[in-house]
Amino acid sequence: MADSGERRIVVSIRNAAKSYLRGSQVVPVLEDLSFEIFHGEFLALMGPSGSGKSTLLNLIAGIDSVDSGSIVVDGVDIATLGERELADWRAAHVGFIFQFYNLIPVLTAFENVELPLLLTPLGRRERREHVLAALEVVGLADRMEHYPSQLSGGQQQRVAIARAVVSDPSILVADEPTGDLDRVSAEEILHLMAQLNSAFGKTIIMVTHDPRAAEKAHTVRHLEKGVLSDVPS
Amino acid sequence: MFLLKLLTRNALRHRLRTGLTILGITIAILAFGLLRTVVSAWYAGVNASSAARLISRNAISLTFSLPLSYLERIRQVEGVKSVSYANWFGGIYITEKNFFPNFAVEPKSYFELYPEFVLSPEDKRAFLADRKGCVVGRRLAERFGWKVGDSITLKGTIFPGTWEFVLRGIYRGAEKSTDENQFFFQWDYLNETLKKTAARRADQLGVIILGLKNPQTAAETSLAVDARFKNSLAETLTETEKAFQLSFVSMTEAIVVAIRIVSYVVIVIIMAVVANTMAMTARERIGEYAIFKAMGFRGYYIAGMVFGESLFISMTGCAVGIVLTFPVAARFGKIMGAFFPVFQVERSTLYLDVAFCLVVGLVAAVFPTWRAVRIGIADGLRRIG
Numbered sequence: 001m002a003d004s005g006e007r008r009i010v011v012s013i014r015n016a017a018k019s020y021l022r023g024s025q026v027v028p029v030l031e032d033l034s035f036e037i038f039h040g041e042f043l044a045l046m047g048p049s050g051s052g053k054s055t056l057l058n059l060i061a062g063i064d065s066v067d068s069g070s071i072v073v074d075g076v077d078i079a080t081l082g083e084r085e086l087a088d089w090r091a092a093h094v095g096f097i098f099q100f101y102n103l104i105p106v107l108t109a110f111e112n113v114e115l116p117l118l119l120t121p122l123g124r125r126e127r128r129e130h131v132l133a134a135l136e137v138v139g140l141a142d143r144m145e146h147y148p149s150q151l152s153g154g155q156q157q158r159v160a161i162a163r164a165v166v167s168d169p170s171i172l173v174a175d176e177p178t179g180d181l182d183r184v185s186a187e188e189i190l191h192l193m194a195q196l197n198s199a200f201g202k203t204i205i206m207v208t209h210d211p212r213a214a215e216k217a218h219t220v221r222h223l224e225k226g227v228l229s230d231v232p233s
Numbered sequence: 234m235f236l237l238k239l240l241t242r243n244a245l246r247h248r249l250r251t252g253l254t255i256l257g258i259t260i261a262i263l264a265f266g267l268l269r270t271v272v273s274a275w276y277a278g279v280n281a282s283s284a285a286r287l288i289s290r291n292a293i294s295l296t297f298s299l300p301l302s303y304l305e306r307i308r309q310v311e312g313v314k315s316v317s318y319a320n321w322f323g324g325i326y327i328t329e330k331n332f333f334p335n336f337a338v339e340p341k342s343y344f345e346l347y348p349e350f351v352l353s354p355e356d357k358r359a360f361l362a363d364r365k366g367c368v369v370g371r372r373l374a375e376r377f378g379w380k381v382g383d384s385i386t387l388k389g390t391i392f393p394g395t396w397e398f399v400l401r402g403i404y405r406g407a408e409k410s411t412d413e414n415q416f417f418f419q420w421d422y423l424n425e426t427l428k429k430t431a432a433r434r435a436d437q438l439g440v441i442i443l444g445l446k447n448p449q450t451a452a453e454t455s456l457a458v459d460a461r462f463k464n465s466l467a468e469t470l471t472e473t474e475k476a477f478q479l480s481f482v483s484m485t486e487a488i489v490v491a492i493r494i495v496s497y498v499v500i501v502i503i504m505a506v507v508a509n510t511m512a513m514t515a516r517e518r519i520g521e522y523a524i525f526k527a528m529g530f531r532g533y534y535i536a537g538m539v540f541g542e543s544l545f546i547s548m549t550g551c552a553v554g555i556v557l558t559f560p561v562a563a564r565f566g567k568i569m570g571a572f573f574p575v576f577q578v579e580r581s582t583l584y585l586d587v588a589f590c591l592v593v594g595l596v597a598a599v600f601p602t603w604r605a606v607r608i609g610i611a612d613g614l615r616r617i618g
Contacts, residue, residue, distance in 0.1 A: 055611075063527050063610040084531060091529025098614070102524045106242035111235075118235055119529050 010171060010203050011037035011060055016069035018055055029055045031226045033069070037171075042197040042204045044217035051223045053207040054175055060205060061094045061173045062086050074170045091119040095164030097174035097193075101156040103148040109135065109159045110144035116167040134162035138192060154185030161192060165202065172196070174206040178213050190216045236534070240541035243518075251546060254510045258550025258593070259557065261503035262586050266558035267565060268496035269582040274566075275482060275489055277575035281410045282474035286346060287443040287455055290477075292468040295321075298437035299467050306461060307441055312454040314446045317342035320423060320439035324387030324396060324416075326377070332571045333373055335387065335416035336439075337423040340368075346444045349407040350415075356381070356402025364422050366401035370413030374403045376570060387416075392423065394430065414574035443471070500589045507597035511543045515601030522605045523613020532606040539602040540595065547594030555586050 013035055019028040029052040037043055037060075045053045058064035059071055062078045070077050074093060081089055095116075096102075103112045113134050117127045135141040138158040148156050157177060164172055174193065178186035194216045196202045206217060214220045222229050244251055273280075289307065291297035298320075308316050320337040340361055344350060352360070352368060359381075360366045369379060379385065385398045398418055406413045427435040445454060455471035462469045472480075482489070515522075522535050558578055566576030 058611050061527070063614075087526065087529045087531050089529075090527065096524075096527050098524075102520070102614075104239075104521060104524070106239065106246060114235075115525075116528050 008039040009036045010039045010041070010074055011205070012070075012072040013060070014070045014072075016059065016066045016071060018052070018059060018064070018067055029226060030059075030066075033226065033228060035221070035228055037203065037205060039203055040197065040201045041219060042194065042217045043206065044214040044220045045205065045207045045223055046209070046211075046214055046220060047223035052226055053223050056223065057173050057175055057205060057207050060171070061096065062090050088119075091116065091167070093170040095167070095169040095172040097157070097160055097164050097172060097177045099176035099179040101148070101153070101160045101180075103156055103159055103163075105148050108145050108147055109140060109151065109162075112148070112159055113144075113162045113166050115163060120167060130166055131162075134166040135159075137165065137196075138162045152185070153181050154188055157181060157185070157189050158192065161189070161196070165196060165200075170203065172202050172204045174204060174208075176208055177206060178208070178210055186210070186213070236537055236541060240538055240545055243514075243538065244542045244545045247514075250510060250513070254507060254546055255550040255553065257506050258503055258547055258590065259554040261499050262551055262554025262590065263557055263561060264499045265496050265589070266554065266578060266582055266586060267562060268492050268499070269585065270558075270562050270565075270576060270578050271573070272489055272492055272496075273579050273582070274573035274576045275485070277410060277412065277573070279475055279478040279482060281349070281408070281412065281575070282478050284448040284451065284473065284475070285445050286474045287445065287451060287458070287471050288474055288477040289441040289443060289455075289458055289469045289471040290439070292459075292470040295439070297467070298439060299441060299469065301436040301438055303438070303462065303467075303469070304441060307443060307458055310443075310454060310457050310461065312446055312450040312457070313443050315342060315346060315444040317346045317442045317444075318420065318438040318440065319343065319442065320420060320437075321391070322387070322389070322418075322423065323391040324389055326385070326387055330571075331377070333376075333414050333416055334412075334574075335418070337420040338417050339420050340417070343417070343442070346442055349411045350404045351407050352402050352404045356404075360401040360419075363399060363401055364419055364425075365397060365399055367398040367416060367418040368402040368404055369400060369416050370574075371403055371405045372413040372570060372574070373416060374400075376414075379403075392427065392431075392434075394426070396426075409577060410575050412574040414570060440477075441469075442474075500593065504593045504596055507543065507547055507593050508600065510546065511539065511597045511601045514542065515539055515605050519605065519608050519613050520616045523608060523610045523616075526608075527610045527614070535605050536602045539605055540598040543598035543601075544591070544594035547590045547597070551586055551590035555583055558582075558586075 013033055016030055016033045018030040019026050045056060047053050055064065059066055060073065066079050070079050076089060078086060078089060104115070110131055113131045114127055117130055122130065132141060135144050138161050140155060140158050140162065143151060143155060148159070151159065177193065178189055181189060190213055193204055193206070197204050206213065208214055289299070291299055304316055304318060307313060317339050322335045322337050324335045325331070326333070344352060344357065356368065360368050367385060379400050381400055381403065383400045385400055387396045387398065389396055424435050443454070443458070445451060451473050458471040459469050525535060562576065562578045566573060569576065
């Protein structure tokens with residue numbers, strides 16, 4: 001694992017390139033991209049639509065693969081992993097927070113949060129303890145028997161955050177986590193994410209269009225036409 | 234356990250759609266069960282036949298008779314333990330709609346050769362003592378409300394005239410598959426009447442039934458019987474009771490084949506219905522499958538969800554269909570009792586019901602599973618919102 005001064009590098013991207021096929025046309029999205037994300041960093045990725053923010057997030061989270069280059073997360077070059085290894089790696093290292101919460105509607109808040117733990121060797125009692133702890137952190141322990149449809153948007157996103165952190169992943173990736181929320185709920189979610197970052201040292205990589213959301217991050221990077229630049233704070 | 238909970242809740246997500254699909258499977262299983270039972274009923278006589286009995290008839294056709302004198306000569310054939318005889322009477326009770334099989338039989342030897350027709354000793358004595366006596370099966374007696382002592386009149390078709398009988402006994406079947414819809418009366422009554430009205434038709438037998446000492450010798454015995462009457466005016470054709478019964482069924486084999494084909498077509502149709510339901514389901518949940526995969530769930534878990542839900546739907550329909558098959562078959566059997574004296578759902582039909590529902594559930598889930606497992610996570614997530 002590389003170090004930069006005293007800060008540990010969690011994500012190291014080297015010469016990453018990604019393009020998509022649109023019909024017969026190859027559309028490059030990311031070209032020769034290199035940068036690092038440090039442990040405990042709260043990074044906001046901004047940029048116009050189609051700039052490749054979500055693609056970059058997907059590459060870091062291991063749900064899409066680079067055409068060339070490498071992505072090393074916590075010492076593992078995920079570009080070299082096969083589909084099964086990548087699934088196991090995601091289960092152990094990545095927590096997902098989506099714009100539309102993406103909770104499973106037929107499962108209660110408790111069961112939704114429990115999902116990632118089903119892939120661990122934890123027993124039922126231990127899983128319960130972890131789930132309750134995660135729901136406590138997001139302030140929804142009293143709503144654990146509620147189904148997603150019985151919760152507000154903000155509450156659903158908090159359940160999604162509990163699901164993302166319950167297995168204690170190395171990184172949290174959030175794709176427009178406040179994009180579907182009203183201002184007050186969005187503020188609560190951003191506050192919660194900032195808290196996870198400061199109190200629990202979680203490394204967060206967030207894609208957002210919202211400058212107010214980006215304000216909560218330590219680092220804001222701007223992606224445009226596949227080129228990444230720092231945004232002065 | 235979690236998977237079971239998840240797939241059950243998923244199956245009940247669109248209650249109307251799931252309910253209608255289950256209803257479709259239920260009706261298909263019901264139809265399949267009934268059609269299979271009709272086919273079984275068609276073969277009931279064949280299945281109930283004994284390996285220890287041979288039937289000897291005129292080699293030309295069943296409509297030609299055999300002389301009574303053959304009886305003693307057949308009795309002397311090696312391997313023959315006992316003989317009896319019968320004539321198809323073809324009498325009508327009030328109207329042709331009230332059809333039931335009726336035979337003139339030699340009562341003593343006939344009931345000895347057919348122990349599956351169980352008659353109480355008192356009824357048997359009364360029947361043997363009364364030349365105009367008759368014996369009917371339990372279901373036939375129930376059908377017309379007959380009681381012992383009742384007078385029954387049949388209108389003769391093959392043997393014209395009005396034939397008066399007194400009911401002397403009601404037999405019951407030793408097995409569930411025994412036909413309890415038959416009517417027997419004394420062959421002597423028929424023969425003595427014929428001697429007075431149509432002397433040339435007297436002393437003629439429709440079939441001679443042979444009881445064998447050893448069922449293993451059926452082939453040799455039948456050859457020996459037929460050899461004995463070779464080049465006579467009435468050559469015999471002797472065959473096992475099963476072959477004799479099958480010769481009747483073979484006349485209507487095209488219908489049986491058609492019924493069989495329809496029963497399988499019903500299963501294929503319902504397979505398409507369930508496959509459509511599962512395809513719709515999987516299409517709607519592609520985003521959810523992508524979320525599961527993003528969290529690290531592998532393809533086999535996704536496949537388990539789709540296959541499990543498909544099997545849950547198909548097996549629920551199967552269970553309801555099987556439960557309903559029994560009362561519906563009982564009702565159907567009652568209505569069609571004249572044509573299908575034995576109408577019972579066989580265990581093999583239930584096994585086929587379960588096997589077909591398993592196949593339907595599995596096959597219906599193949600394509601949706603393939604789509605769900607193959608979908609890229611990023612592509613799947615893009616479909617949400």
